[in-house]
Amino acid sequence: MDAKKIIIIGGGPAGLAAAIEANNQGIAPDDILILERDRELGGILNQCIHAGFGLHMFGEEMTGPEYAGRFIDIVKERNIGYLCNAMVLSVSPDREVAFVSPTEGFCRVKAGAIILAMGCRERTRGALNIAGTRPAGIYSAGTAQRYVNIDGYLPGKKVVILGSGDIGLIMARRLTLEGAKVLRVCELMPYSGGLPRNIAQCLDDFDIPLYLSHTVTEIHGRERVEGVTVAKVGDDRRPIVGTEEYIECDTLLLSVGLLPENELSREAGIALDRITGGAVVDETMQTSIPGVFACGNVLHVHDLVDFVTKEAYRAGAAAAKFVTGETVPGGNIRTGTVLSTEGKNGVRYVMPQKLHADGALSTETALFFRVDNIYRDKYVVLSVDGREITKTKKRFLEPGQMENVRLTDGAIDAIKTGKTVTVSLADA
Amino acid sequence: MKYDVCIIGAGITGAMTARKLAKYNVSVCVLEAAGDVAMGATKANSAIVHAGFDAECGTLKAALNVKGCAMMPAETKELDVPYKQCGSLVCAYSDAEIAHLEQLYARGCENGVPDMRIVGGDELRAMEPNISPDAVAALWAPTAGIVCPYELCIAACENAVINGVQFKTNFRVTNITKENGTFAVTDGNEIVYADYLVNAAGVHSDEIAVLAGETDFPMHVIPRRGEYMLLDRSEGKMANHVLFSCPSANGKGILVSPTVDGNLILGPTAKAIDDKDDTATTTDGLMEVQNGARHLVPTVNTRAVITQFSGVRPTPVYADGDITKSDFCIRISETVPGLLHLAGIESPGLASSPATGEYAVELLAKMGLSLTEKSSYTPGRPKKIRFRELSDEERAEVIKQNPLYGKIICRCETVTEGEIVDAIHRPLGARDLDMVKRRTRAGMGRCGSGFCSPRTVEILARELGVPMDTITKCGGNSVILNGGKK
Known part of the structure; x- marks a missing residue:
């Protein structure tokens, strides 16, 4: 296979939008190659048949397949290159991608730029160290979603869900609609990690109880799950002895967090952020390796696909500029001052982690962040080298919702001579 | 259907016995209670081929371990099973423990373990950069290795199958009778007849002995559960060798070892339990595994865990009750002609297995089984693409x-x-x-x-x-x- 100007790893919402935007910026359709490991484009959206996608992008409520379909249609209309059933095995620092596919065999292809859009995976039972047996009937929420929505099988009848992430909440409703009994949702934290609208529409509307500060401590049943022990947890998040309760069920669903899938990035030597689990990027979504960009859930876990799309547009545009030789800050020749961003006082992380003082910063540039707890009536403060530049009042902040703060002209000026940009919370 | 030999149990011992018997013109049937081979202690253990310095001198365990370990490179090559002779280090943290290393060294020498050496703290740290700063010396045994135990067992069984051995899985033996010198073994649905019966039933070997009419079985099996944690490949380089603490009465203690597939394995605990098939993990057990692993490698990242599991080992307890003197219970029955016990095989059963298989064939010959070599014997198994x-x-x-x-x-x-x-x-x-x-x-x-x-x-x-x-x-x-x- 000939070299490509841009190779995009992943044909989900991030990869599709990045490809379309690269094409908008003048990269020919056949100079772009999307490598998708599944049998069709669309990524995880294909199994997200519930509504709620597209409110920000299109001002209408769409299902996952509908949302993905808009982008897939454009990719196909424009004949942008893509290959399904294609699994990338490695990415080299000099931008060579090795992949396999049943039709193309084993290939090594050079790319002018690479966009990482591999998405994320779910945390597992193993990662939680839940004691007990290892029977059938334990699924991550996404796996159960695939069985129900793609394969057409109900994985179980009496279900306990651990974790109140959005997929778990969506699946509580989905399984109920399909005839299963969802007995309860247990959440380790004293608050849910899911979107408020999902708590209302997926649990409250179906009288499914949410047990905050509860966890599953043991799994029972040798062949199939027969029950789980749940217990209340204290402030240290450890189970409180004496609060254990046995719940008879045949299924345990886990919705306990998403992890960006960065094994390829790590092996390529790309610097990763310890907190997000994704690459360290600058305002153009460029990683520590010039010409390699990242966007979507492989970069940091998003709550809404609409924001993935917008992020991917930025990555696609910057990758196009990189290969056409337009100045991209931090490109082949790094120029100007590089600033770091940081989160403080309740801000867990800030993305992008790097900003270029002489870069393409504008009042459109936003710093994305998540908070580490539930907060009410706080200022979101943007400061440069400790000097407060802007503050915005927020009535309510929660870890489940990604927040952002836009740069102002004043901030952009301050960044030109600064070293560190900080996003923090302060009392209102 | 009548066979020359019926083997009960398709763990590593039964599998290796079947493989070694398959070289000869004898008909063999292996009965396995589970739905697959390698489902007992073989499936869930430390995945280590021990060098052979642990077993008491003069025991069958010592002899089979050292011989099995020496056989393992050729055996795994024939069977196309990945094997890595990475060596093992028993780490000492005090003068008392160094004295213990010296005992192990002396025992190893007498058992015939080659090339052992006691290394000092500096050399230990050069070999294992992540070892605890408190470790002061170690017993280095370069012949120890790592292998995937169920893959070795599956490979041995595949080899047996292509050489004509019959396997019946989901065959839980419920009754054994003997008429006119022939054993009739049944699971309640089907009867398998055989002239010779090999008891390789792992944790259930004492029960099978009784079913087979044995009246002079010298031991009973205590199921001892060992819990493990398997860490991501990202942690596989945290140890270069099999790392042990100094052993105690409860076994070899918690170890840290790379696996042949590049992961890191931590464990096991050693807890006597009542139910021979209870392979659940426990909160306390997993905590003990983590703490034990940190004793050896303080910076081990147990958050990178992929899974937790446990296996139940058949610890033989002999009538005299001394658990530390227990040997494998490998013997020709004195009360039931034609019955061979390969029982009470806990660690180092995996390391010993090729030697145990050969020894079992010798014993069967001694019992009267006529052995002529098969001209069509194939030592390997069907090609496997990885x-x-x-x-x-x-x-x-x-x-x-x-x-x-x-x-x-x-x-x-x-x-x-x-x-x-x-x-x-x-x-x-x-x-x-x-x-x-x-x-x-x-x-x-x-x-x-x-x-x-x-x-x-x-x-x-x-x-x-x-x-x-x-x-x-x-x-x-x-x-x-x-x-x-x-």
């Missing part, structure tokens, strides 16, 4: 020959559809998700099989010609999709 380990050129070639090798199903372990289809159609082919996992590593990775299990279920259903909702995780009632078709 896509993950192929070079670029080899990958291109296998995909050209079969495009299914170009379709990755398990992204964490880079397992292709071609490998899964092969696992289903091989001798003793996979019938459930866990059988596929043990044969291909699909589902063994960090996503906990979240991505590949729906695809593997689909492939199993397609290849076996059955609906998806009949596919199980591990046989029996472990149906994956039990809520019905929409």
Whole structure:
């Protein structure tokens, strides 16, 4: 296979939008190659048949397949290159991608730029160290979603869900609609990690109880799950002895967090952020390796696909500029001052982690962040080298919702001579 | 159907015995209670081929361990099973423990373990940069190695099958009778007849002895559960060798070891339990594993855990009650002619297994089994493609020959559809998700099989010609999709 100007790893919402935007910026359709490991484009959206996608992008409520379909249609209309059933095995620092596919065999292809859009995976039972047996009937929420929505099988009848992430909440409703009994949702934290609208529409509307500060401590049943022990947890998040309760069920669903899938990035030597689990990027979504960009859930876990799309547009545009030789800050020749961003006082992380003082910063540039707890009536403060530049009042902040703060002209000026940009919370 | 030899139990001991018997013109049938081979202690242990300095001098255990360890490189090569002779280090933290190392060293020398040496703290740290700063010396045994125990067992069984050995899985022996010199072994549905009976039933070997009419069995089995944690490949380089603490009365203690597949294994605990088939993990046990591992490698990242599991080892307790003197209970029955016990085989049963298999054949010959070598014997097993380990050129070639090798199903372990289809159609082919996992590593990775299990279920259903909702995780009632078709 000939070299490509841009190779995009992943044909989900991030990869599709990045490809379309690269094409908008003048990269020919056949100079772009999307490598998708599944049998069709669309990524995880294909199994997200519930509504709620597209409110920000299109001002209408769409299902996952509908949302993905808009982008897939454009990719196909424009004949942008893509290959399904294609699994990338490695990415080299000099931008060579090795992949396999049943039709193309084993290939090594050079790319002018690479966009990482591999998405994320779910945390597992193993990662939680839940004691007990290892029977059938334990699924991550996404796996159960695939069985129900793609394969057409109900994985179980009496279900306990651990974790109140959005997929778990969506699946509580989905399984109920399909005839299963969802007995309860247990959440380790004293608050849910899911979107408020999902708590209302997926649990409250179906009288499914949410047990905050509860966890599953043991799994029972040798062949199939027969029950789980749940217990209340204290402030240290450890189970409180004496609060254990046995719940008879045949299924345990886990919705306990998403992890960006960065094994390829790590092996390529790309610097990763310890907190997000994704690459360290600058305002153009460029990683520590010039010409390699990242966007979507492989970069940091998003709550809404609409924001993935917008992020991917930025990555696609910057990758196009990189290969056409337009100045991209931090490109082949790094120029100007590089600033770091940081989160403080309740801000867990800030993305992008790097900003270029002489870069393409504008009042459109936003710093994305998540908070580490539930907060009410706080200022979101943007400061440069400790000097407060802007503050915005927020009535309510929660870890489940990604927040952002836009740069102002004043901030952009301050960044030109600064070293560190900080996003923090302060009392209102 | 009548056989010359019936082996009860398809763990590593039964499997290696079957493989060694398959060289001869004898008919052999292996009966296994579980749905697959390697399902008892063989499936869940430390995956280590011990050098042989632990066992008391003069025991059968010592002799078989040292011989088995020496046989392992050739044995694994013949069977196309990955083996790494990485060596082991027993680490000492005090003068008292150094004295213990010296005892182990002396014992090892007497057992015939080659090339051992006691290394000082500096050399230890050069060999193991992540070892605890409190470790002051170690016993270095370069002949120890690491192997995937169930893969070795499956390979030995596949080898036995292609050389004519019959396997019957899901055959839980419920009764054994003997008439006119012939054993009749049944699971309640089917009867298998044989002239010679080999008891290799692991934790259940004392029960099988009784069923077979043994009246002079010298021991009973205490099931001792060992819990483990398996860490991500990202942690595989935290140890270069098998790392032990100084042993205690309860066994060799918690170890830290690389696995042959590149993961890091931590464990085991050693707890006597009542139920021989109870392989649940416990909160306390997993805590003990983590603490024990940190004793050796303080910076081990136990958050990078992929899975926890436990195995039940058959600890033999002899009538005199001294657990530390226990040897393998390998003996020709004195009360039931034609009955051979390969019982009470706990650690180092895996390391000993090729030698145990050969020894069992010798004993059967002694018992009167006539052995003539088979001209058609094949030492290996059907070729197995491990896509993950192929070079670029080899990958291109296998995909050209079969495009299914170009379709990755398990992204964490880079397992292709071609490998899964092969696992289903091989001798003793996979019938459930866990059988596929043990044969291909699909589902063994960090996503906990979240991505590949729906695809593997689909492939199993397609290849076996059955609906998806009949596919199980591990046989029996472990149906994956039990809520019905929409």
